[in-house]
Each structure stands twice: as structure tokens, then as C-alpha cells.
Amino acid sequence: MNETxxxxHKHRSIRKFKDTAITEEQLDAILSSAQQASTSSYMMAYSIIGVTDEKKKAQLAEITGQNYVKDNGHLLVFCADLHxxxxNATPEQYEQMTPNLENSEHFLVSAIDAALAAQNAAIAAESMGLGxxxxxxxRNQLDRVDEILSLPKHVIPLFGMVLGVPDAQPDQKPRLPKQAIYFENEYRDHKETLNEFDESIAAYYQSRKTNxxxxxxxxxxxxxxxxxxxxxxTGIIKNKGFNKQ
Amino acid sequence: MNETxxxxHKHRSIRKFKDTAITEEQLDAILSSAQQASTSSYMMAYSIIGVTDEKKKAQLAEITGQNYVKDNGHLLVFCADLHxxxxNATPEQYEQMTPNLENSEHFLVSAIDAALAAQNAAIAAESMGLGxxxxxxxRNQLDRVDEILSLPKHVIPLFGMVLGVPDAQPDQKPRLPKQAIYFENEYRDHKETLNEFDESIAAYYQSRKTNxxxxxxxxxxxxxxxxxxxxxxTGIIKNKGFNKQ
Structure with a gap:
């Protein structure tokens, strides 16, 4: 197993951070890693908002119900962006673009582009010892987040990412067995595997350190x-011009 | 800059592969890496179909218009999976689940879960020298792909991934400048940055080795x-029970 x-394989979600900001160098490495991810037909259909303003962080902590959204080294919000x-489109071109801007295909493209970039950011951060x-x-209150970040039409928030110096080392959560997520040549039902997993996960919840x-x-x-x-x-993203037809 | x-940062999309299958060990490392990605509320809402059947590969090469879809070390198709x-739901529970199964929220969740897993797979593969x-x-003919892979309701193909031993080292495609994808605290328009990027990308297309x-x-x-x-x-995914309300 190589370093990467x-x-x-060491990943766990970190929800408690030391009171240390991440450095400019770390942030740059994280963002440039995000940008190196593959992108559908070179669309690079995402934007990232770094939230540093204390008031906005407090608002986002309230919306998400997660205090660590304000108490961490850095907060990113990944957005789908077709804006x-x-x-540089003329009004005529913009009109011609509308079916694509509004279809499920490009909603998918922008969500997937954002997620690929985000996961590169996550791995880069973790490779530097960050959590x-x-x-x-x-998405609890997508319209409020949209407003807080002043997103134009054809841009919507998808998910946030908190980054920082870990102040906890939680247990790793078991994953489904490989036979429940990987199939050769065609989909196979896997109720039995799932039931076995349910038994083992029940044991995990009984044995873990907290909760x-x-x-x-x-x-x-x-x-x-x-x-x-x-x-x-559904309605909020349609209002922003996504996923309408 | 660490190894990861x-x-x-060395990523480029590889579209030409040596005639070598990837090993079981490599595939296992790729799949277990995919599974370690974060997943929304533990939903693990994706499945991966490994296509090894020659006939299916040929059909997928025709659908995608890409010959290397059959000529590579391994082909994966990542699917959104809420099936x-x-x-284990009773008919009553299934009925109660329907609003969630069909809303945009869970369409997003499953697409993002699949993409995070896929990007972990990509990085793991590249870390082992694979392309x-x-x-x-x-998605050119999503319904045909759906049929080829025998996907049940609430499972749809999202994208494929070819893996293999690289037989080419293409140029790296420039990315948007950081100022065009990263903003602090609120979205900023970036037409000027975009126009500068357009100039530099025009120069890149003029100077690159091929095409x-x-x-x-x-x-x-x-x-x-x-x-x-x-x-x-849009219609095909609604027929499969996604993104309907």
C-alpha cells in the first residue's frame, strides 16, 4: 500500500478542530489539487467559496446545525456553476444555451465536477495531516446559503467542507462489503450481504467508544x-435555473 | 509537495492503454479506496459495475463513441443507487420512502456519493502508475447502458471510468486561474479573468503537440x-424513479 x-484508507470525518487557521500554502495546495480533478468536457462547472467572515460562519453554523462549521481552520462551500x-454570450446565444443550462444533464455535470474537485481537495488536505x-x-436552507454567498443565477451551493487541524480521532465507520457495491457485468441483488452487514454494523454500534x-x-x-x-x-434549484427541463 | x-497534480486523462489487464490486487486497492470516500449520512448511495464481458464492452464503445472503452485494462461504470x-422495506415503508427516493435532494446525494467514490478510485489508480x-x-444513450447493465429501478448509470496501463502521456490541459473558481465570502464576477484565460488557452491550443x-x-x-x-x-432518470418531484 503506497502513501496515497x-x-x-485512513480517512475519517473530523468534527473537532484545534484553534489554528490553515496556512496560505496549505489552502493553495488544496485548491490547486481541487482544480486538477477531471472535468466533464473541460466545463470546470463549479466554484468554491471560502468563508472567513465570522458573521457568515455563524449563520452557516446555525443553518447546518453544526457548531464546528464556525470553529475550524477553514470553511469551503462547493457550488455548481454554469454562470x-x-x-460572454450574446442575448441570442444565451437564449440558445437555455435548454442545456436547464436540463438534468448539465445539473449532473456540474454536481459531479464539483464533487470530483472536492474529493481531490479532501485527499490533499488529509495528505498534509489536516482533517x-x-x-x-x-442544503437544510439552500436559499439562505445562496443569499449569504451572493450567488448569481446558474450557481447553487451543493455542500460545504470544513478543514482544519484535527482535535479528535474518531472511529472509522465500516463500509458495505465489496460484494454489496461492486458487481461484474450486471447489477446483482444483494439482500443477503446487506443483512450480514446489518448484523456486523449492529455489533459495531454496540462496541464503539462513543455514542x-x-x-x-x-x-x-x-x-x-x-x-x-x-x-x-427541488424548487430552489429550479428557481436558480437548474434542473428545470 | 508530498507524494499524494x-x-x-500529475493527472491527465489517459485514452490509450497497453494491452494489459490490471491485477486483482490493483482492482481491490482501487475499489477499497473508492469505498473509503465520505458518504452523505452513511447512505453509500452508489454502485460500481465492472464490465469485463467483451460484447458489453463493444456495445459501450459504440454508445460512447470511444474505442478505448473496450481497449483498456478495466472498465467501471459508476451508478447512483437508492435501490x-x-x-428491506415493507410495502408501507416503501410508499413512505417515495418522496425522498424521488426528490432532487437524494438525486444529488447519490450523484455526489458516486463522484466522491470515483475520484478516490482515480487517485488510487494513478498513485499506482495506472492511467x-x-x-x-x-449518458449518450443512458437507457441502453441501463439495459446492458441490468439496473433495477432507483439505480442509474452516471459515468464510466476506464483504467489501465498508460500508453500515452498527453499534455496537461490548463485549468482556470484560481481567481476564477475561488472567492472569499461571496461570489464575484470574473469576466476579466476569463478573458485573460481565453487568451492563454488560445495560445495553448496553438502550441500543443497534437490537435x-x-x-x-x-x-x-x-x-x-x-x-x-x-x-x-431528464426523462430517462425520471423513469428510473429519480429526480421526479
Missing amino acids: IETI RHTL MCYIGSV TRHDSWTDQMLRRFTNPMRMDV | IETI RHTL MCYIGSV TRHDSWTDQMLRRFTNPMRMDV
Whole structure:
């Protein structure tokens, strides 16, 4: 196992940080790594907002319900961005662009571009001994986050990422067995593997250092999915010109 | 710059491979790295299909218009997967889950989960000296790819990834300047930076080793976006139960 694969395998989400800002050099290495990720047809359809303003950080901590969103070395918000592609378009060209700007294809492209860049940023940060955690809960109030970051039409926040010097070393959360996520040539149902995983994850929740509980993966998922969640995301992104047709 | 950041910075998409399969050990390291990526609320909402069947590879090469989709060491197709979450649901629970299964939030979650896993796979492969390229053009005929891979409801292909021993060392494609993708505290327009980038990219297209042409980033984007592209993706993913409400 080489150093890079070792870094990848040591990942855990860090939610407690030392009171130390990350350095300019670290931030530059993280951002340039993000930019080196593959991008669909050279679209580079994402932007990153670094939030340093204390008031904005406090607002985002409230929206996400996570205090460490303000108490960390640096906070990034990754956005899908198709605005840049329109900057030099004539009104006629802009009109011709609209079907693409608004279809699911380019919503997907921009979300995937942003995620590939983000994961490069994550790995680069972790390779330097920093810790990180994705913040999907910026989508708790997507319209407010959008406003706080002054995003124009065709730009939406997707997720945040906190970065900093780790002040905790949580357990690593078990992953599904390979047989439940990797299939050769065609999809295979994997209920049995899932049930075995549920047993082992139940044992994990019983044995871990903190937050011990009775639970399984399937039960967690049933709890999550049976409660309608972030149903407003659909409308908010349509209002911003994404995913409309 | 450490080894991992160096690997990230050396990335270029490889589209020509030696006639060598990747080893089981390499594939295992790639897949276990993919699985270690962060996942939204532990959903692990993706699956990976490894395509080894020659007939299926030939079909995918035709769909994507890329010959190297069949001539490489290994072909992966990354899929958004919310099917697994329904496997142990009662009919009543399944009905209660439907708003979440069908909303944009969980379409996003599954696309982002898949992309984070994929980028870990990409970095792991490159750290071992392998080359890779994403294949967005599986979305040229998403319904055919879906059928070839026998994907159930709530599973859709998102993109492919070819992996193999590189038989080419293409130029690295310049990225947007940092000032065009990273902003502090709020979004800033960056038309001027973009115009400067267009000039430098025009010079790059004139000077590179192969495929020399007169072009700029903005012109490429205008050409792409003014031609409606993959408009059928919207309907196909709705038919599979994604992104419907």
C-alpha cells in the first residue's frame, strides 16, 4: 500500500478542530489539487467559496446545525456553476444555451465536477495531516446559503467542507462489503450481504467508544427515507435555473 | 509537495492503454479506496459495475463513441443507487420512502456519493502508475447502458471510468486561474479573468503537440451549450424513479 492509498484508507470525518487557521500554502495546495480533478468536457462547472467572515460562519453554523462549521481552520462551500459559461454570450446565444443550462444533464455535470474537485481537495488536505468533513446540511436552507454567498443565477451551493487541524480521532465507520457495491457485468441483488452487514454494523454500534446504540444500517436508512427531507431543494434549484427541463 | 499531492497534480486523462489487464490486487486497492470516500449520512448511495464481458464492452464503445472503452485494462461504470435502501422495506415503508427516493435532494446525494467514490478510485489508480479517464458519454444513450447493465429501478448509470496501463502521456490541459473558481465570502464576477484565460488557452491550443487549433475556452463552451445535448437524460432518470418531484 503506497502513501496515497494509505492516506485514503485512513480517512475519517473530523468534527473537532484545534484553534489554528490553515496556512496560505496549505489552502493553495488544496485548491490547486481541487482544480486538477477531471472535468466533464473541460466545463470546470463549479466554484468554491471560502468563508472567513465570522458573521457568515455563524449563520452557516446555525443553518447546518453544526457548531464546528464556525470553529475550524477553514470553511469551503462547493457550488455548481454554469454562470461562467454565459458570461460572454450574446442575448441570442444565451437564449440558445437555455435548454442545456436547464436540463438534468448539465445539473449532473456540474454536481459531479464539483464533487470530483472536492474529493481531490479532501485527499490533499488529509495528505498534509489536516482533517475534513463534508457538510451536506448547507442544503437544510439552500436559499439562505445562496443569499449569504451572493450567488448569481446558474450557481447553487451543493455542500460545504470544513478543514482544519484535527482535535479528535474518531472511529472509522465500516463500509458495505465489496460484494454489496461492486458487481461484474450486471447489477446483482444483494439482500443477503446487506443483512450480514446489518448484523456486523449492529455489533459495531454496540462496541464503539462513543455514542453506543442499538441500530443497523437498514434501520438508519428506513428512518431517514421515511421522513420527507429537504423537499424544498427541488424548487430552489429550479428557481436558480437548474434542473428545470 | 508530498507524494499524494504530486500524484494529484500529475493527472491527465489517459485514452490509450497497453494491452494489459490490471491485477486483482490493483482492482481491490482501487475499489477499497473508492469505498473509503465520505458518504452523505452513511447512505453509500452508489454502485460500481465492472464490465469485463467483451460484447458489453463493444456495445459501450459504440454508445460512447470511444474505442478505448473496450481497449483498456478495466472498465467501471459508476451508478447512483437508492435501490439498496429499499431492499428491506415493507410495502408501507416503501410508499413512505417515495418522496425522498424521488426528490432532487437524494438525486444529488447519490450523484455526489458516486463522484466522491470515483475520484478516490482515480487517485488510487494513478498513485499506482495506472492511467484513467472518465466517460461521461455513457449518458449518450443512458437507457441502453441501463439495459446492458441490468439496473433495477432507483439505480442509474452516471459515468464510466476506464483504467489501465498508460500508453500515452498527453499534455496537461490548463485549468482556470484560481481567481476564477475561488472567492472569499461571496461570489464575484470574473469576466476579466476569463478573458485573460481565453487568451492563454488560445495560445495553448496553438502550441500543443497534437490537435492544434484556433479556439478559446469561451468559444468551446458557447459551441457546446448552444446545441441542445442529452435532453433525454431528464426523462430517462425520471423513469428510473429519480429526480421526479
